[in-house]
Amino acid sequence: MDLTITGRALGKIREVARQEGVDLQDTVLRVVVVPGGCSGLTYDLGWDTTVQDTDHVAELEGVRVAVDAKSALYLEGSELDFTDGLDGRGFHFMNPQATRTCACGESFSL
Numbered sequence: 001m002d003l004t005i006t007g008r009a010l011g012k013i014r015e016v017a018r019q020e021g022v023d024l025q026d027t028v029l030r031v032v033v034v035p036g037g038c039s040g041l042t043y044d045l046g047w048d049t050t051v052q053d054t055d056h057v058a059e060l061e062g063v064r065v066a067v068d069a070k071s072a073l074y075l076e077g078s079e080l081d082f083t084d085g086l087d088g089r090g091f092h093f094m095n096p097q098a099t100r101t102c103a104c105g106e107s108f109s110l
Contacts, residue, residue, distance in 0.1 A: 003031065003058075003067060007082045009091060010061050012082040016064075022047050028057065028066040033074040041074065043093050 005013075017024050030048040033041050048066060051057055055066045067075060080097040 002076045003065070003072075003078050003080065005060055005063075005065065006082070009080045009082040010063055012091070013063050017075060020047075028064040031065060031067050031071065031075065031080070033071040037073075044106075045091060049089075 027047050030046050032044045034040040054069045056072045057066045081092050
């Protein structure tokens with residue numbers, strides 16, 4: 001899997017897991033690209049306790065991340081970061097494959 005996650009994002013993921021009572025030993029962070037948004041595709045993050053044989057799975061500093069095979073193609077070379085500054089608070093993807101993004105940064109197209 002060619003998706004990197006910054007230290008800030010990993011810290012926030014662990015924090016959210018603690019707040020929501022998620023056991024990171026039994027749960028993965030699932031990253032998915034789905035149709036939606038004004039540019040055609042959007043990112044989705046969520047907890048999952050099931051890992052498929054075709055998933056790409058990586059462990060990053062105690063956080064297991066799962067990406068389905070199709071989403072992995074869209075995410076190749078991307079970076080997930082967390083910011084809380086003037087640009088907006090939340091998780092943000094920097095995707096070098098994106099040819100267009102919407103103004104809010106929530107969706108993209110290739």
